Amino acid sequence: MADKIPELDKLIGHRGGERVLHRDGIAAELALIQRAFEVAGEKKSSKNQGQAQRKAAESVPNAGHFRAAGIRTGTHLLKLISTRAEDGEHVLRVHADGANQSPAMGPSINPNQGLTFQAGKLIFRPLNVDGHAPRALVDHILNPDDLSPAVTAAFAKVFGHDSLDALRESLTSPLPEITTLPAAEFPIIYLPRPGGGDLQVTPIAPAEAYIRFRDDVTKSVRGRWHRQVVTTKQQNISSAVGQKRTRFLATMPRVFDRYSAELHRCAHGGRFPRWRDERVAEAVAGYAGLLDRSSGRTSDGHDPSKAYSNADIRRGLDERADQLIEAAIAFVEEALGDLEREYPEKQRSEKPSLVSIILNRRWPKQDEFDRARRVLSSDHFKGRLKAARG
Incomplete structure (x- = not known):
């Protein structure tokens, strides 16, 4: 039994x-x-x-x-x-x-x-x-x-x-009011925002101090306010949390570090800075696996009779594609903002292709790159790109 x-x-x-x-x-x-x-x-x-x-x-x-x-x-x-x-x-x-x-x-x-x-x-x-x-x-x-x-x-x-x-x-039932935070460690906390969502604060600091710090950094000539989308693994927050989190970090840019050098090249006619988030390849692989399953593609080839899809899979496909697109857009906007601050006299005629931004990285294997290029040129991904552009 x-x-x-x-x-x-x-x-x-x-x-x-x-x-x-x-x-x-x-x-x-x-x-x-x-x-x-x-x-x-x-x-x-x-x-x-x-x-x-x-x-x-x-x-x-x-x-x-x-x-x-x-x-x-x-x-x-x-x-x-x-x-x-x-x-x-x-x-x-x-x-x-x-x-x-x-x-x-x-x-x-x-x-x-x-x-x-x-x-x-x-x-x-x-x-x-x-x-x-x-x-x-x-x-x-x-x-x-x-x-x-x-x-x-x-x-x-x-x-x-x-x-x-x-x-x-x-x-x-109402929970007891929280007046202290755990003293046994130095935890990361998430503050609720008045307009919805929340904000990760590291280390712990009053919200007022965070706002003042942000204002000071964004007004600084040398400082750079970095916004990074991060994942939410089970062991980090909750076994039920699936949405993206945003981490803010104020940094003092080094003289022509790798990112600064890429900005300099881009401002003078070179390629757009590379998106170096290591989780992108994993996110593309997850999207590709779900897309292949829904279309019947296996390691042995393409067999439409093996295609399987339902409402959960279709919703999962949309969410994975949208998260990847939103993160790529956030990186492009951040880089364009950095270019405008560092090289105000230079103007870029158009934004780079989001697909090229995602593909422009070091892929461990050629077949991983080929698979990524295939799924990012699929009708489904093109449709989500069109929807993201409005």
Whole structure:
């Protein structure tokens, strides 16, 4: 029986999956997840049947775990994933005045917190129900729609009404006001912006000091205010965070360092500065893999009969392409701004091609470059470029 149960990690997680459910099959899916928890526990036990059964029962999250996962959920996360920051110091819930629905939230749970961490991945797993947009249990609790009663009833049926009540209470009750930050370390924090989004601050400093510092640097003749888009890996922020983060850094430019030399050449008729972010090649590879899957391209060639696509894949393709395009645009605008400040007498007639900006880097292998050039000239990527230009 255990051999027929998918592995737990394939059933829970924040990215969702390709499992399309019917409305009356939600409870069965949650029961399958419950059984996967039990199987995972049985594998850790001895061959003694009684001990295996006890271990299986203990391996399923209960009301306490769901309550703990809810308490560790917020709109803004004030710390890295760390065991040294106490609960109550690491999440904020910021609600916009006049908003008619709850804002998006994410969990900040240490992986070593066992079932609480797994419960967090369960309640944030998007449920892809036929005829409805994929939404997680947390979404159905905070911003219910016509499907939400069926989802919450199915969860209560499988994991218990006490678990549903504990989760609902922990998600909707106000959190204690945060007046201090963890003293055990020097964490990175994310400050909410009045207009939406947030700002990474490193090291910790009052927002007022950040604003004054930015103004001073941008007015400086020698200083340069650097804006860099950074990724959000699970271990750095939260297992559910997927959007880009922006890091600001004030630097004193060195005399003709590599970037300055490229600016100088560009200002005098040379090629545009090279975008040296090492994550670009990884982002292109991720986009290429998804695009090839949706079109049926494999290592053996192109076979349309093997093409597979659904709403999640199409949305993922759009998001990956848009993130790559937005990051390339940000780099071009930053470089053009630097050119204007450093060489105000020089004028560039036109902006460089974004595809050339992405391709102009050192690729480890020729086939990686060829693949990148192929997917960046695809109809899908051209369409996202056109949409980005408005």
